[in-house]
Amino acid sequence: DTGVSQNPRHKITKRGQNVTFRCDPISEHNRLYWYRQTLGQGPEFLTYFQNEAQLEKSRLLSDRFSAERPKGSFSTLEIQRTEQGDSAMYLCASVGLAGALDTGELFFGEGSRLTVL
């Protein structure tokens, strides 16, 4: 399967614990996005990368959240000291941009569902 892969698919944790999610984008896709989606809402932008560079981080994202893409391939999203309000589906998406003539489609993974007890 060459789609966007996210792990783990489901994480249950206790409040105050740290969690980390991993996203493996489609091979050679240079842009990677993280979103958060809660029930009944649209995906909420968190951050995105161009290769290993983090281009933007949502102002809504607290400093408990950090994302990395160290080698420009897979990415991790870490949440420290989790709170119940962090319970959501965390979505990763990737796209390959071919310069001026890019026709990139943003491909989404199946998401990682976080439940904070």
Add this chain to the structure above:
Amino acid sequence: AQKVTQAQTEISVVEKEDVTLDCVYETRDTTYYLFWYKQPPSGELVFLIRRNSFDEQNEISGRYSWNFQKSTSSFNFTITASQVVDSAVYFCALSEGGPMKTSYDKVIFGPGTSLSVIP
């Protein structure tokens, strides 16, 4: 700042009826991209279409059609002869052109419209 509004929260139609999902966007950029995604009950977001701001031609793909009107900042989506399998949440999204104005930046999603097609 960019914003996407989908005023219809929920729509129910009877199978074979046509249905239009509305999308209104706000942006100060002249270069931007508009998207529609489908999220069926299984949860995975499925890409339907991407249009750039320089291409105002309407598009048809099978039972799906899209009407892009810059004058009203709208990018509406019509499903003709709806089917039960069309039941899903549909999201409209907007991305402003990136620094090079040739690729898109962060993609902002609207709140979605939940479509139920009743047999």
